[in-house]
Amino acid sequence: MADAFLSLSHISKSYAGVQALDDVSLIVKPAEIHCLVGENGSGKSTLIKIIAGVVSPDEGQIVINGKPFPRLAPMDAIREGIQVIYQDFSLFPNLTVAENIALNYELSRNTRIVRWGEVRRLAQAALDKIGVRLPLDAEVESIPVADKQLVAIARALVQNARLIIMDEATTALTEKEIRALFGVIRNVQRDGVAVLFVSHKLNEVLEIADKAMIIRNGKVVVDADAAALDRNKLVYYMTGRRIDEADYDYVPQSKQPLLEVSHLSSPGNFEDISFSLYPGEIVGVTGLLGSGRTELALSLFGVLPAMRGEVRIDGQLVRIRDIQSAIRHGIGYVPEDRLTEGLFLDQSINRNIVIRTIDTLRQAGGLLSPARLEAHAREWINNLSIKTSNPELPVKSLSGGNQQRVVLAKWLASKPRILILNGPTVGVDVGSKTELHEIIKSLAGEGIGILVISDDIPELLHLCNRILLMRRGRLAGMFERAVLDENKLTTLLTESTTIGSAVPSPQVQ
Amino acid sequence: MSVRNATYKPWAWTQSLFADGNILRLFIACVAIFVGMSILKPDVFPTAENFLSMGSQFPEIGILAMAIMITMLTGGIDLSVVSIANLSGVLAALVIRALIPADAEAGQVMMGLAAAITAAFLSGALAGLINGALVAYVNLTPILATLGTMTLYTGLTVAMTRGNAVFAENRLVFIGNTNVLGFIPIPLIIFAVVVALFALLLNRTPFGVKVYMIGSNINAARFSGINVRRVLLTTYIISGLLAAVVAVIFLGRNNSAKWDFAPSYVLQAIVVAVLAGVNPSGGSGRVLGIVLAILALQFVSTGMNMLLFTISGGQFFKEFAWGALLLTIMVANHLSEQRRSKSARRPKAE
Ligand SMILES: Nc1ncnc2c1ncn2[C@@H]1O[C@H](COP(=O)(O)OP(=O)(O)OP(=O)(O)O)[C@@H](O)[C@H]1O
């Protein structure tokens, strides 16, 4: 394989009784776009960390540019031109956008003086390449997840990489940014740069990949040209079964709306939003980045209290001043950024799951009952099939998709009456997505009202009985599930002007 | 994946105890120092007498270290603990002088002491409340807020006493002088009770779990509906209460309270907490670590005293030995952390 850029052979890795990778071989040639797909916990991130030199394999050889590396260190990998965008991005939260993108590169010139003008110029150029505009001087901590992903991607592009690895780097991006990103990927491909791409959005995978490798339980199942695969085959190889998901069958339960929002405004974020949510409904909220959908959710959850407008719950006017009052009114929120808003990474899986309900897990005498705590957490670990060998391990030992389930479990366990899910299945594999959808549907069936914020079109269509479309802070349309299909919703979502042909549905009831 | 979800194992905590390398290393250090000193000074170190004297030395710092620990667990710190102890001690002594005349009967003495101890606890709680309010509601950085109140409380104590010591009329010295059953100093019993209650509070109450969660990710704590302000406020109140316990022991030992007593205890308590493995940025640390750390330090300082008492200035070696022990354990922790991170999952921030 003289022309291979990277060649891994017979790589194995296990963690305390878990075989994360089992005899995996992979060859990446220059200018090739590889995709790595597999269920949550199948070993994708582990493989990537091995390529990056962050994790050492138990067995197997790594050859880069024809050179064998018996003990690959992260610096070696970077020097050979491997740039990784991790699932959890590893940006510096208190540096600015520009510094995050270009500082590394500037420092790698090995001079003593940092040319700050140059840093900004490089950063701007990288952002221009992917066609996005971000405030160069904003601290990364303060920007939304999607923007963080864009920063991480831009940073990799600056570094003259030979192989760019993206571990679920596009989860928070919408159609529009992904289109632009694919354009960039095809551009760098022409310069001979190879790309290794991990995603659970199979449509993306099929669109961009030359080759696809499917792993299951740490073993390679298929390594083939992408042209030979289709969505169904991918799913089948990943999960070992065929997946059919039925649409949500909403049965009206009450004429009294659970939640009524009228003329809600938060200047600069969203304007004049009105809608209602009935018990048992699953209402989708979608829109491009910056459409105000997340801000709307945050305002209903008390993080970003609205300035004007009214919120009624069960017909009663309520004021949601802060998170505490939102929770008192029975509202739950699964945040979009699980790392900063959802998880306590160093704490155990058990504690992460029970933290919402911990006050109810006391025994006589007021002390916590470890057995009840454990049983309660285990119930949710089983309900959501969270894959772990020991729930006392810190939650950061879980694979990304399993971490997402922990965040969901935490909120489901608290039995809210109104549940706002912001990207509920981000990073969750197709098979498990269907399982989670079933759980969400059955919750709705029990009479809770659910708002799902998502731009995953199949997800919206499977889950929701109604979909709200937001555009530049305003409600641009409200559609019954029945009048939509994939194409129509895609067009609606990407269309930049106001809707002409779409038929706004009458209000429910 | 050939993993099933593990079922509940009541003994699982022992696993995690030894999986926690820091606790294991501290335990080894304790045993090693103890054995080493016993070999070097067989006639004086491993003796009942010495145990008695050691047992009456460390409780104050041990309890202060728990005050530091609980604030550190939330990602904060309380630098004002010793100032609070002195303030509470002075107040308790003043109450004793006011309420218990020299010829008081037993009943009157009891009432007076109860009032004095209540005064100490109330002032400790109030001082903690002020700290907590500054941190949780005014959003000051804990280190700055408690540095400020440290000076404030000390100044208040000076103003109340004109800088003089206030004597407690021998009413509490029984605490410092009595050995229960002839060999257990009362401060040691107080320490043991505080350790037990503190461990229950941190590990077996929702409040304790919330303390760890806030230290681990304060933003996620807010999003999870934890009343972060209230938990922080309570944390600093508990820290103030622990300082008040120390105030009572101080009075028992010295028979007096003064504004400038034991200022070095703040730093020593921080050393104990850090040595115990409490993460200064919050989220992790165990009460058992505090116990092992204070024991290791006590063995070291007593042993050093015995080895070096003939040399003039030998007592300064205590500080030296503490520093050496702290650095050794920290380096050991760091090395093992590095070794592990090579095979760990998450990359360090590059
Ligand atoms: N540090 C660790 N300690 C214990 N187990 C680990 C550790 N890191 C990974 N694992 C386990 O190894 C397996 C593979 O994890 P990996 O993160 O590679 O999965 P993944 O394919 O990236 O999944 P996802 O799609 O959810 O991101 C999982 O079962 C995970 O729990």
Ligand SMILES: [Mg+2]
């Ligand atoms: Mg992963």
